[in-house]
Amino acid sequence: MNFCGIITNYESLICVWNYYECGTFELTINKSKANTSKLQIDNMLIVNKDDEKILLIDKVETTTNKNSKTMKVSGTCIKGIAKRRIVATNGYDRIAETEAENVIKHYIKNHLVESHYDNIRTPERDVSWIKIAKSQNRGIKTVWQARLTGLHEELKHISEDTGLGWKGILNRTEKCIDFDCYKGRDRSVRQVESGNTHKFLEKYTHEEMEQYTHNVLESNNKVPYIIFSETKRNLLNAKTTNDFTNYKNVGYVAGKGENENRLITVLGNKTGFDRREVYIDLNNIEEPDELNAEGQKKLDTYKTIQSVEGKVYQIPNMEYGKDYFLGDIVTLESDGMYEDKRIIQAKEIYERNNITVELGFGDKVPSLAEQIKKLTQRPIQ
Numbered sequence: 141m142n143f144c145g146i147i148t149n150y151e152s153l154i155c156v157w158n159y160y161e162c163g164t165f166e167l168t169i170n171k172s173k174a175n176t177s178k179l180q181i182d183n184m185l186i187v188n189k190d191d192e193k194i195l196l197i198d199k200v201e202t203t204t205n206k207n208s209k210t211m212k213v214s215g216t217c218i219k220g221i222a223k224r225r226i227v228a229t230n231g232y233d234r235i236a237e238t239e240a241e242n243v244i245k246h247y248i249k250n251h252l253v254e255s256h257y258d259n260i261r262t263p264e265r266d267v268s269w270i271k272i273a274k275s276q277n278r279g280i281k282t283v284w285q286a287r288l289t290g291l292h293e294e295l296k297h298i299s300e301d302t303g304l305g306w307k308g309i310l311n312r313t314e315k316c317i318d319f320d321c322y323k324g325r326d327r328s329v330r331q332v333e334s335g336n337t338h339k340f341l342e343k344y345t346h347e348e349m350e351q352y353t354h355n356v357l358e359s360n361n362k363v364p365y366i367i368f369s370e371t372k373r374n375l376l377n378a379k380t381t382n383d384f385t386n387y388k389n390v391g392y393v394a395g396k397g398e399n400e401n402r403l404i405t406v407l408g409n410k411t412g413f414d415r416r417e418v419y420i421d422l423n424n425i426e427e428p429d430e431l432n433a434e435g436q437k438k439l440d441t442y443k444t445i446q447s448v449e450g451k452v453y454q455i456p457n458m459e460y461g462k463d464y465f466l467g468d469i470v471t472l473e474s475d476g477m478y479e480d481k482r483i484i485q486a487k488e489i490y491e492r493n494n495i496t497v498e499l500g501f502g503d504k505v506p507s508l509a510e511q512i513k514k515l516t517q518r519p520i521q
Contacts, residue, residue, distance in 0.1 A: 141269060141315035144183065145175035151210075152491040155187060155195070155217075159305040159324065159467040159484045161296040162219035165195045171202060171209035179213045187488075191310040194218040194317065218308035218317055221267065222292035225251045228265070230258050232285045232424075240279025240302035241321040244295055245272050247284075248319050251291050271311065273320035279304035283433060301437065303482075305467045324467025327366040328480040366464045368499075369473035374458060376451040388418035388442035393435030396426040403428065407435050418442055447502040448472055448481060460486065460497045472501060 150169040157163040167185070169176060179200060187193035198215035216223070227233050228251065235246045249272055250256050255265035279302045286294045299306055305324065308317045368375040390408035397403050403426060410416070420438045425431045452460060464470060466486050472479050485500030 144178040147173070147175050147179075149173055150490075152489070153187070154490075155193070155488045157193070157217060157466055157486045157488070159482070160299040162223065162292060163217040163485075165215060165217070167211075167213040169211050169213070171211050176211055179211060184218070186310065191312065192307060194308055194310055196220050219295075219306065220292070221270070221308070221317075222248070222252065222295055223290065225265065225291040227251060227286040227289050227291055227294055228255075228257050228262075229287050232287045234285040235283065237281050237283045239275075239277040239281055240298060240304040241275050241277060243282060243284050243302075244298050244304065244306050244321055245275055245319070247286070247291060247294055247298075248272060269316045270308075271314070271316045271318050273309075273318045276321075278321055278323055285434070297441075301440065322467065324465065324469060324482060326469045327364065327464055328469050328471045329365050329367065329478065330471075330480055364463065366458060366468065366470040367473060368452065368470060368501075371473065374453045374455050375472070376453055378448060381445060381447045383445035385445075386442055387444045388416045388439065390415055390417045391420045391435055391439040391442075392417065393420045393422060393431055393438070395422055395428075395431040396424065403431060405431055405435060407432065407439055416442075446481075447500060448479075452497045452499050454497070460499070470501070 147169065150167055150173070152168045153165065155163065155165045165185075167179070169179075179197065181197055181200060183197050185195040185197070187195065194217065196215050196218055197213055198220070199213070201212040201214075203210045203212070227247065233247070233250060235243055248270075251265065252267055253270050253272055255262045282298075282302055284294075284298060295306060298304075303323070304321050306319065306321050308319050311318045370376070370378055389410045390406065393405050393407060395403035395405075405428065408415075418439070420435050422431060422434055422438070425434060454460065458464070464483070466483055469480055469482050472481055481501035483499055483501055487498040487500075489496040489498070
């Protein structure tokens with residue numbers, strides 16, 4: 141945690157921050173520039189002196205072109221440290237019903253900070269400079285169990301299931317990274333308890349949006365609306381996805397047992413054409429209540445994918461990082477239809493003294509690799 145130097149004259153820096161999982165980055169710079177020797181594997185970068193934007197270097201490529209050398213440095217945000225651990229247990233690492241923040245921090249503590257293998261202390265797995273911020277008991281209550289799965293994947297799933305984000309923050313005083321949870325604020329139009337809210341907003345022109353101030357909702361203790369709309373010219377090149385490809389709403393969940401003696405429960409009540417069935421194998425579970433709870437978690441992963449992506453045009457009082465943030469719930473408008481979505485991803489592009497922001501709203505569209513992994517995933521015997 142010692143300061144190495146400052147780099148300001150890079151060609152480009154692309155950072156992708158994610159609410160639920162670790163983000164990625166790529167830095168391009170001419171090798172002849174100052175402090176490029178500090179760009180080494182496992183070193184960290186702080187973006188714009190922001191202690192909540194910490195990057196961890198995983199890969200360095202150098203390309204020679206005529207008389208110059210170009211470096212491409214890439215990796216993850218600091219949350220990527222969780223990818224170096226699995227939930228290492230012989231039995232299950234279980235946590236009883238408690239707030240989502242306590243569940244997330246339980247697994248970080250058990251497998252990164254004060255590591256255990258079942259009840260055996262395993263200090264060789266600890267990372268000395270990672271700490272856990274004091275819990276504020278945020279998020280909905282849930283139960284969780286995991287065994288021999290990736291720590292990052294478990295933290296991601298807990299976050300997605302509960303709507304609570306997590307992040308690593310540089311603590312300059314103690315020279316460590318504090319892992320903490322946070323919940324995005326609701327900045328959507330649904331804050332206002334009025335059936336005519338949407339109709340009222342349709343009358344806003346671009347000029348009126350520019351005059352929008354933080355005093356608008358002070359009287360009722362609400363935060364200002366954040367609305368993205370192509371017609372209002374603050375959402376550009378929008379791409380909308382509405383995908384039911386992997387959607388399931390009825391699960392046949394099989395627990396412990398053999399043949400006709402196997403414990404089976406059915407979750408979901410859709411009928412006829414609307415019924416989409418899936419088989420869920422949980423052969424390690426023998427308690428009916430636990431089978432229902434764990435089966436519902438698995439069924440919930442077969443959800444519809446509804447997302448909107450696009451470049452954001454910054455207008456006064458609607459600026460990213462100032463008036464709204466990663467994890468916030470905002471309102472999207474398209475063709476007269478309004479929809480409230482969480483900002484789950486922010487891609488920041490720094491080049492030529494210019495910053496461009498592209499946001500991802502709602503559900504992330506899974507890659508082919510993620511879909512294959514989901515289809516082939518089986519519980520450990």
